[in-house]
Amino acid sequence: MNDKQILITGATNGIGLAAAEVLAARGANLAIVGRSKTRTRIASARIRAAAGKGATVATFIADLSSQASVRRLAAEVLARYPKLDVLVNNAGAMHGTRQLTKDGIELTWAVNHLAPFLLSKLLLQRLKESAPARIITTASQAHQGAHIPFDDLNAERSYRGFGRYCETKLANILFTIELARRLDGTGVTANCFHPGLVATGFNRNNGLLMNLGMTILRPVARSPEKGAETLVWLVTAPHVVNVSGAYFFDQEQRPPSPEAQDMETAGRLWEISKRQCAADDPSASVCQRCKVAQARSAW
């Protein structure tokens, strides 16, 4: 892995941190993204301690709930790395109560779906120039049974923390299949995976009761190291170099839900996501009649 440059979000804890430690131990050049300077520094020290010969660990600070912050992150990454082999969109969270981001987007949707969408878009040209390259997104089996609420995308009419989380994980898979379709023939692949039920910091931010629930589940949950295995495999395995648009669990390709395989839904979600990310896009214009931002970017 010595010549591989890997960018991984959500590497301050859980699955992302465990994956970063393993990849660094194999000599990869890692760039980790965290939103807290302190947690990112601590994670980076842990990853450095695990790092093998030739590995490097760089840190970037970004709050992925903010599109301006995602844009800053992408600009910093592009300025620093002339070559980018792997982008791992791993950061994610569930929020028990409905909150809006600075951009006016419901928070779970912004972090879990729009941040991977926008970051991938902004880094896509560099990934293409670095081909063969890979984009990997941490999805979840929680997508099963979920639907994209196109008539209430900002969850204004109803909000249930877990239901919303499931929608975002469905969006991760739909994003992956549409991205793979668009990347066909470029040498850049897009895949996603379910890590299993993993004992991490996930859902520890939603009050005492949820915290207790996660503690009760701990004995049946996997370790972060086990949860990270498929992610590490998708980054490193030579025989997935030509596989794209797939959903994996335990290093095996699995069919996701029928909704997650629907190309029409994937295309529709793509167009809406593009508009949702256009607000502070310098290449976007605002339609004076409807006041909706319209992206002119070409992807």
Ligand SMILES: NC(=O)c1ccc[n+]([C@@H]2O[C@H](COP(=O)([O-])OP(=O)(O)OC[C@H]3O[C@@H](n4cnc5c(N)ncnc54)[C@H](OP(=O)(O)O)[C@@H]3O)[C@@H](O)[C@H]2O)c1
């Ligand atoms: N744990 C499971 O059972 C499970 C199952 C299926 C899928 N997943 C998925 O696995 C991925 C990783 O989660 P995990 O289980 O490892 O949970 P975790 O331990 O809570 O880690 C989540 C990571 O995402 C980061 N993050 C959250 N919100 C962010 C924001 N606004 N900006 C920047 N970074 C942010 C966190 O940073 P901080 O350190 O700053 O909080 C942390 O590094 C998620 O996409 C999750 O949906 C988890």
